[in-house]
C-alpha cells in the first residue's frame with residue numbers, strides 16, 4: 267500500500283461484487299449496497315465492461331464473500347455476538363446485517379478506513395451503533411490489543427472474515443495476524459493464493475500475470491503465493507485445530523454448484539476454527 271493512501275485494490279474488489287449483482291444476477295452473493303458504496307456511474311461501468319476478462323476473479327470474490335457470510339450467520343445463530351471484518355475495504359456486511367446485540371468491528375489500514383467512512387457518508391449509508399471502525403496495520407500493530415480497545419471481549423468467541431488481504435502480506439504478517447486470532451476463541455474465513463501447478467494452463471497463467479501487473483501498478487504488489495501445506499502449518503501453529511481448505515475444484519463444486527475442475531492452485535478459501 268502507498269503511504270497515507272487508501273487501498274486501490276479495495277475499490278477493485280468492491281467493483282467486482284457490484285458487477286456480480288448485474289452481470290451474474292447476484293447468483294452467488296447478493297449485496298444491495300454494492301453499487302451504492304462505490305459511488306460510481308453504474309451504467310457507464312456496465313457499458314465499459316467489454317469482453318468480461320475478469321469473470322473468473324469476480325466469481326471467486328463472490329464465492330469467498332458468500333462462504334464467509336454464511337459462516338458468520340451460522341456462528342451468530344450459534345450464539346457468537348462479535349464479528350470482526352479484517353481488511354474490510356468497502357465490505358458492506360456490517361450495514362446489511364440485522365442481528366440485534368451483535369457487534370461488528372471493521373479493521374483496516376487507517377488510510378483505507380478513513381476513506382471508507384467518507385464513502386459511507388457520501389453514499390448516505392448510516393453507520394449503525396453496532397459497528398466500530400478500527401485502524402490497524404497488520405505489519406506492525408498488536409491486533410488483540412487493538413480489538414480490546416475497540417470493545418471486543420477477547421475472552422469470548424469471535425467470528426472473523428479476512429478476505430482479499432493475505433495475498434498482499436508478507437508471510438510474517440500473515441502468521442502474526444493468524445497468531446493473534448488463534449489466541450482467541452475464533453473461527454475465521456480467509457482466502458489466499460496458492461502456487462499454480464507446475465505446468466499451468468496458459469489461460470490461468472495469463473490471468474495471474476495480468477493480476478500481478480495490475481495490482482503492482484497501483485502500489486499493492488502481491489507477495490509470493492503460499493503453498494497449502496505452508497498455510498496449514500501457519501494455521502496449526504497459530505492454534506487453529508479445524509481447517510477446511512477449499513481449492514478451485516472444491517470451490518466450484520461446494521460453493522458454485524459446478525463440476526469440480528481446474529488447477530488446484532490459485533485462489534483458495536480456508537475456514538479455520540480454534541474449536542474442535
Ligand SMILES: C[S@@+](CC[C@H](N)C(=O)[O-])C[C@H]1O[C@@H](n2cnc3c(N)ncnc32)[C@H](O)[C@@H]1O
Nearest residue numbers: 273275276279353354355375378403404429430
Ligand atoms: C483487496 S482489498 C480487500 C478488501 C475487502 N476485504 C474486500 O474483499 O473487498 C485489501 C484490503 O487489505 C487492506 N490491507 C492491506 N495491507 C494491509 C495492512 N498491512 N494492514 C491493514 N490492512 C491492510 C487494505 O486496506 C484493503 O482494505
